[in-house]
Amino acid sequence: MSQDLLTVEVWSDGSGTTGDRDSGFGVVVKYPNKPPVCIGEYLGKGTNNTAELTALYRALDAIPDGYNATVYSDSQYAIGCATQPWTPKKNIELVQKLRAKYLSLQDRVTIQHVYGHSGVPENEMADQLANYGRKKVL
Numbered sequence: 001m002s003q004d005l006l007t008v009e010v011w012s013d014g015s016g017t018t019g020d021r022d023s024g025f026g027v028v029v030k031y032p033n034k035p036p037v038c039i040g041e042y043l044g045k046g047t048n049n050t051a052e053l054t055a056l057y058r059a060l061d062a063i064p065d066g067y068n069a070t071v072y073s074d075s076q077y078a079i080g081c082a083t084q085p086w087t088p089k090k091n092i093e094l095v096q097k098l099r100a101k102y103l104s105l106q107d108r109v110t111i112q113h114v115y116g117h118s119g120v121p122e123n124e125m126a127d128q129l130a131n132y133g134r135k136k137v138l
Helices: 048-061 076-083 092-105 121-134
Strands: 006-016 021-030 037-046 067-073 109-113
Touching: 006 048, 006 121, 021 048, 021 121, 037 048, 037 121, 048 067, 048 076, 048 092, 048 121, 076 092, 076 109, 092 109
Parallel strands: 006 067, 067 109
Antiparallel strands: 006 021, 021 037
């Protein structure tokens, strides 16, 4: 990461149900010395993996120009799809889009796994946003 840039923390989570039912995602962008920005959205019909992949993509997309970022996700699958040369069997276009976004930012982004529901406030907020989005409450 560039030594000259400030760093934001970005937390992402997706929420989907078994089968292709309602799904949503949540993203929390935590700036130094500013209130966090919260993003949540209903995605429509989709699986949990689709929601997690979309959440990570939107987290990367939320990184402001001129900042480094540490991005946190509780989905090892989404992280692997973004950072490893995996060959997905589903969500192929979404994985390609996610990987391209990551590769375009990799010089100023680190993606880390965080355990879900472990009491990390920003991760819990991303989870709440994803669940509200899945339930169309946003």
